[in-house]
Amino acid sequence: MNKKLVSIVVSAYNEAENIDELYRRLADTVALLESLSFELIFVNDGSTDATLKKITCLQIGLTSGILPHAPIHNIKIINLNRNFGHEIAMTAGMDNADGDAVIFMDADLQHPPGYIVQMVEEWRHGADIVLTKRIDNEGISGIYKFVSAFFYKILNFLSDVNIPEKTPDFRLLDRKYIDFLKNFNERDRMFRGLLSWIAPSDNKVKVIDFVAPKRFAGKTKYTFSKSLRLAIDAILQFSTRPLRIAIWFGIITAVFSLILGIWVIVEHYILSNPTPGYATTIVAITFVGSVQLIVLGIMGEYIGKIHLEVKKRPLYFAEIINRKIENNEKNNS
Ligand code: UDP
Ligand code: MG
Numbered sequence: 001m002n003k004k005l006v007s008i009v010v011s012a013y014n015e016a017e018n019i020d021e022l023y024r025r026l027a028d029t030v031a032l033l034e035s036l037s038f039e040l041i042f043v044n045d046g047s048t049d050a051t052l053k054k055i056t057c058l059q060i061g062l063t064s065g066i067l068p069h070a071p072i073h074n075i076k077i078i079n080l081n082r083n084f085g086h087e088i089a090m091t092a093g094m095d096n097a098d099g100d101a102v103i104f105m106d107a108d109l110q111h112p113p114g115y116i117v118q119m120v121e122e123w124r125h126g127a128d129i130v131l132t133k134r135i136d137n138e139g140i141s142g143i144y145k146f147v148s149a150f151f152y153k154i155l156n157f158l159s160d161v162n163i164p165e166k167t168p169d170f171r172l173l174d175r176k177y178i179d180f181l182k183n184f185n186e187r188d189r190m191f192r193g194l195l196s197w198i199a200p201s202d203n204k205v206k207v208i209d210f211v212a213p214k215r216f217a218g219k220t221k222y223t224f225s226k227s228l229r230l231a232i233d234a235i236l237q238f239s240t241r242p243l244r245i246a247i248w249f250g251i252i253t254a255v256f257s258l259i260l261g262i263w264v265i266v267e268h269y270i271l272s273n274p275t276p277g278y279a280t281t282i283v284a285i286t287f288v289g290s291v292q293l294i295v296l297g298i299m300g301e302y303i304g305k306i307h308l309e310v311k312k313r314p315l316y317f318a319e320i321i322n323r324k325i326e327n328n329e330k331n332n333s
Contacts, residue, residue, distance in 0.1 A: 003035060003036055003037045004036050004037070004099075004100045004101070005036070005037050005038070005039060005098060005099045005100055006033075006036050006037070006038050006039075006099045006100065006101050006102075006103060006120060006172075007038075007039050007040075007041055007093075007097035007098060007099030007101070007102045007103065008026065008030075008038060008039070008040050008041065008102075008103045008105065008116070009041045009043065009090060009093030009094060009097060009102060009103065009104050009105070010022065010040070010041065010042050010043065010093075010105055010106070010107050011043045011045055011086055011089035011090050011093060011104075011106070011107065012042060012043065012044055012045065012047060012051050012055070012089075012107035013044075013045040013046065013047055013051075013083060013086070013089070013221050014047045014048060014049045014051060014218065014221070015047070015049075015051050015107040015108060015218060016047070016049045016050040016051045016053075016054050017216070017217035017218055018107050018108050018109060018215075018216050018217050018218060019042075019051060019054040019055060019058070019107065020054065020058075020063065020064055020065055021109060021216055021217075022107055022108075022109055022113070022216075023040075023058050023063065023068070023072070024063070024065075024066065024068045025109070025112075025113040025114070026040065026072065026113045026116075027068030027069070027070060027071055027072050028068055028069060028113075029113045029114055029116050029117060030070075030072055030116070031068075031069055031070040032117055033116075033117060033120055036120065037074070038072060038074065038099075039074040039075070039076060039097070039098065039099060040072050040074065040075045040076070041075075041076045041077075041078060041093045041096060041097055042055040042058075042075065042076070042077050042078070042107075043078045043080065043089045043090070043092050043093040044077065044078070044079045044080060045080050045083050045084060045085070045086070045088075045089040046080050046081060046082040046083035046084065047083075052077075052079060055075070055077055056077065056321060056323050058075055059075040059077055059321070059322070059323050059324050060323050060324060061073075061324070075324070076096060076320065076322070077320065077321040077322070077323075078092050078093060078096050078318050078319075078320060078321075079318060079319045079320075079321050080092060080316050080317065080318050081317055081318075081319065084315070084316045086169070086221070087189050087190055087191060088187075088189070088315050088316050089316075090104055090169065090191060091189065091315055091316070092315075092316050092318050094178055094181065094182070095182065096318075096320065097178065099175070100174070100175050101120070101123050101172050101173065101174050101175065102172070102173050102175075102178050103116060103119060103120075103170075103171070103172045104169050104170065104171055104172075104173075104191070105169070105170050106168075106169065106170070108215040108216055108217070108218060109213065109215065109216035110137075110139060110168075110212045110213060110214075110215055111132070111168065111170035111212070112210065112213065115132065115170070115208060115210055118208055119132075119171075119172040119208060120172070122172075122206040122208070123172055123174065126204075127172075127174075127204060127205065127206040128173070128174040128176065128177060128200060128204040128205070129171065129172070129173055129174065129177060129195065129200055129204060129205045129206070130171060130172040130205075130206045130207075130208060131167055131171050131195075131205060131206070131207045131208070132167070132168060132170040132171060132207070132208050132209075132210050133166055133167060133207050133208070133209050133210070134166045134167070134168050134210060134211070134212045135166070135209045135210065135211055136211045136212070137166075137211075137212045138211065138212065138213050138214050139212060139213070139214040139215055139220070148165065149165060151231055152164075152165035155231060155234060155235060158235045158239060158241050158242060158245075159193075159234065159235055159238040159239040159241065160238055160239040160240075160241060161193050161196045161197050161238040161239070162196050163190070163192055163193050163196055163234060163238070164192070164196070167192060168212070169191060169192070170210075171191075171195075177195075177198070177200070180198070181194060185312070186237070186309060187308060187309060187313065187315055188233055188236075188237050188305060188308065188309070189237070190230075190233070190234050190237060190238075193234060193237060193238050197238070232301070236301055236302060236305055237305075240302070242298050242301075243298060243299065243302065246294070246295040246298050246299070249291060249294070249295065250291065250295060253287065253288060253291045257284060257288065260280070260284060264280065
């Protein structure tokens with residue numbers, strides 16, 4: 001009987017120092033699962049360091065340092081010519097995965113490869129989606145954890161789709177979900193949200209708890225401003241609730257101005273005590289002006305997204321590198 005194939009998609013942006021260690025640990029893990037075959041798909045997301053060189057060496061069969069017990073022979077490289085971002089990199093990996101199941105993971109070893117054994121077991125026992133839940137992240141400070149928890153509360157209040165916190169992009173998806181996810185054509189995408197949108201039945205989803213260790217090497221690619229941008233994008237992608245809130249905001253300020261207007265008239269004509277100076281006028285103008293700007297800003301964000309989406313540009317430009325074949329061909333000739 002043919003062995004089932006599992007694809008492991010690793011997106012890497014400037015992760016040169018992590019590649020060898022990741023590969024070694026992956027190879028050791030995969031060696032424990034002899035009844036399956038594996039393909040390892042590296043997506044190089046426009047790295048400017050030696051990431052591409054490292055993964056190409058692995059594909060040819062060159063490993064530096066300690067060799068794994070049993071190397072992974074089936075390595076695909078999807079090379080994005082510039083940095084397209086993590087979500088697009090995962091999409092490129094997914095598009096090129098042939099597996100009956102696809103596992104997504106980061107390249108920095110914050111997603112410990114050892115859990116793949118458990119993920120695959122769950123899949124073989126009938127789970128279509130195996131998610132992971134990060135019960136702790138040793139890589140971030142207490143303050144950051146607090147800010148992140150607060151942010152997710154706001155995000156879920158503003159969004160129509162529940163986007164769970166602490167559910168990283170370390171997951172296994174069965175082929176039927178991979179095929180379905182390929183129908184999502186939006187360029188602005190967030191896998192976590194898309195899966196919540198699908199809302200698979202609970203008996204098909206398994207969740208594995210894990211503690212994310214610190215990055216093995218290098219720094220996080222998500223600076224504060226990049227994380228904030230991602231957060232705003234996530235809200236805009238999954239909801240138009242901010243627009244509705246803007247309407248309420250407008251109604252409340254209109255009522256407020258009406259009350260203020262009536263009060264000024266009452267003061268002037270009935271109490272014969274007109275409010276002196278321009279203070280109230282200026283306050284009212286600046287207040288209404290800023291409300292309008294906020295509402296316009298929210299609308300602008302949505303219009304900007306429409307502008308980008310309607311073009312239907314391809315999501316990425318990728319080159320598939322297969323040095324192994326070239327090498328073998330050279331050897332044969
Ligand atoms: N990554 C990527 N493209 C990017 C940013 C990040 O492919 O534009 C990859 C990165 O190399 C890593 C994963 O996405 O494998 C998660 O990034 P990172 O570890 O920096 O995020 P954090 O774990 O700090 O949230
Ligand atoms: Mg990380």
